[in-house]
Amino acid sequence: QVQLVESGGGLVQAGGSLRLSCAASGRTFSDYAMGWFRQAPGKERELVAAISRSGGRTYYADSAKGRFTISRDNAGNTGYLQMNSLEPEDTAVYYCAASERGGYVYFTRVYDYNYWGQGTQVTVSS
Numbered sequence: 001q002v003q004l005v006e007s008g009g010g011l012v013q014a015g016g017s018l019r020l021s022c023a024a025s026g027r028t029f030s031d032y033a034m035g036w037f038r039q040a041p042g043k044e045r046e047l048v049a050a051i052s053r054s055g056g057r058t059y060y061a062d063s064a065k066g067r068f069t070i071s072r073d074n075a076g077n078t079g080y081l082q083m084n085s086l087e088p089e090d091t092a093v094y095y096c097a098a099s100e101r102g103g104y105v106y107f108t109r110v111y112d113y114n115y116w117g118q119g120t121q122v123t124v125s126s
Contacts, residue, residue: 002026002098002115009094009120016086016124022079022096022117030054030074032098032115033107036081038122040092048094049081050106059106063089086124093119 008020020036035050049070050059058070069082079096097113107113 002029002032004096004098004115004117006094006096006117006120009122011123011125012086014087014124014126017082017084018086018122020081020083020094020096020120020122022081024077024079024098029072029077029079032100033103033105033112034070034072034079035097035099035107035113036070036079037095037097037110038090038092039095039119043092045095045110047108047110050108051079052104052106054104057104057106059108083122086122088124088126090122091124092122094122095119 003025005023036048037045038048039045048064051070055072067085072079096117098115099107099113
């Protein structure tokens with residue numbers, strides 16, 4: 001198993017930046033593909049970005065393209081989501097997740113992921 005703990009959320013003005021971190025412990029971090037999801041009040045959880053085990057392949061939701069960057073440091077057991085040009089619509093609880101599914105690809109569906117962090121709140125004011 002792997003345990004995930006997010007950090008880095010907070011309150012930021014529109015146009016600002018935040019860097020979310022996801023610290024992993026337990027099994028070897030590079031055994032898992034990783035994803036960042038978010039959930040706003042009254043809405044379903046949605047994928048923001050995903051990354052393969054090695055970090056060589058990434059995926060971004062349309063809402064994140066050009067503004068967010070997903071990355072990982074397998075040696076440091078940490079994943080990251082750099083968020084720039086934040087908008088009020090980005091306000092949500094952000095979750096990192098780990099997938100045990102095999103292969104050297106990323107995964108885009110909630111049910112592809114086996115382990116979840118507790119979430120970190122991101123609030124963007126206008």
